[in-house]
Amino acid sequence: MSIMEENHGFMASERKWEMILKEWEFFKYTKKKPIKAAEVTSSKDEKHENVRYHSPQSDYLTISTKAPEEDSFLLEITNNAIAEAGSKPSPESINRLILLDRELFNNFCTKTCYTLQSDPVHQSIWRINVPQLAFSFDFVMHGILALSALHLAYLYPKKDFYVSRAQIHHQISLHRGGKLLPHMTQENCSGLCIFSILVAIYTLASPRKPEDFLLVGETGIAPWLLMFRGTHVIMESSLAALISGPLGPMYQDGFRRVQLRELPTNKPSTGEEQLNVLRHLIAETIPDRTTFDIYVKAIEELRKSFMAFNLYKYNHGATDAIMWVHRVPEKYLLLLRDREQESLCIFAFFCVLLDQMNSIWWGEGWSTHLMTQIHLLLNEEHRQWIWWPVRQVPILSN
Template sequence: MSLHDVQSTPGLNLLDLELLHNYTTSTANTLHTDPAMKTLWKINVPQLGFQYDFVMRGILALSALHLARYRPEKKELYNSQAMLQHQIGLRQATNALTEINEENCTGVYIFSALTLFFTVATPRKPGDFLLVGDNSIADWLALVKGTSFIVETSPKILFNGSLGPMFSAGRRRYELREKLLAEEAPEDSPLAELHQLINRSTVDRQDVTIYLAAIDSLRKSFVTYPGSGQGPTFEPADVFIWVFEGNHSFLELLRQRTQESLCIFSYFCVSLRRLDSCWWMEGWATHLIARIYHLLDEEHRLWIRWPIEEIGWIPS
């Protein structure tokens, strides 16, 4: 090789290589509790990243946030790289979503999952409310909900593809939750008292219907909650099932910060608390319950005593 050849050879992007190495050796192991799913996130997802640029950018963005957390001396570098990679990937994935097909649906779906992790792992601001902003539902949630139809319209492709084990495990978990829900008496749920309070005191019956539907959906997260008497291991999917299934009517009431919707949201925070040992979720439960408490009047603060005690937050 001549000197000219050496000088004209493109240099390696060592930062990208560092981020990919960190993802495969460390970050991927933090995204699930099941060993098989850890392997899927470590092996199958990066393989999708080599097929779809936006998936690889989602991987690098999440890895950068992970490194920023544990290497504070380079925090600014990693955080800025995380934002850059995610913004580029988001633009590409959004374009792909408008032209979804059998070839790219798997890539778009896993990018939405990476976006969920990226969102909760991003350093919080004091006013962050996770699911909704001041004017609409959160952008990340809109993307996640926008990809939900992929599962409905392309189930064979997803189940037979590289993410097949993920969807098979999700189906088994869904069947377990449905079985436990059928066995649990509604009055035994931690949500039973809140259900009664809203049903008795809320004047607008149309809103009551929305609130009670949200509570019934939230039971899916609580039916595997430790202490429910049911016994199975609690998994991350048990938390986010409520987010994925939440209807726009409830999210709009939450955006308006109605007292009842805030109380329901506080119970969701109890589920989030179960993931507090995960670096990407740490602190969200206490952050949100504090925000909710200060938005409630004195009467409705009494409604959320159980979530406050479960989370272990002390009002100041």
């Protein structure tokens, strides 16, 4: 019995598998040979122009290199995942893992891509340009397969093997992409930037634990956020290449959004007015000027996000929330790690922006999850400070 069947209940009749294989023209490019191998490797048979994938205690799976370039690349990606898992799959299991990864890629290009942003231009970038980048950078391919697997796990929650597959691809993506981040160039900047965005979305889409606080953990700033903020600092040296590259329209819109945040406004939104009230409350209770200035900076960046969202709401709830995460002072995040009462109150206002993502599968539930934790951590006095955010975002009852 295959690994997928044993561990995850991923079962189908032989006839059904044959129908799927034929639909993807799988038999056109593959054939099996009963040759034993000692380890998971790949080798090329120059005479027959074949690539042979094999695993411990299993037969070779021979793939014709005359297959389309995309097929060969996806086979390499699957082989990476097999090696990462440290398993000993049978030839039948390898076939099914190959099919599974092709399913993930197809799902990303036909479904997941449309869920990442609602702007049609940006959707086209996710549907066409990002997969093209993935065939140049394997860490991007592993990233989109990981996210697609979580999407399918959301759509089909009983099939938990999607989550385990997502974790394998995500770990490979983190390992390979993370090593390149300090070495960003004009050639790889687009791949690394989309990689950091994929990691951020993957974090939001991953199954939550009760104690998850998104931006910080017990030891400090969350690793995904450190990487996300660091990437966007490094990429400043490659802005021209990014704007002229495959992600150009996304970054041009982002720059316009930054400019919009700096515009003066004659009619502040309710969120801006309530943030001003919060600022005065903090001023009355925080005698230390340094700490107060950190809070003021965090509130001001959040005010700009509320203002920009109020001026032009279409497609930008997620953008304005993530922009605050990127621009908020690092010292504020450390205060949030320590669960300082004032930092938690500011974070509650952030949850109002985050709630705009509640209709998206990968953002669903985060605003309520965080607001519930904030409410539990605050004392009675400071709970009164967040009466407006609590009205906007429901709290889970015990």
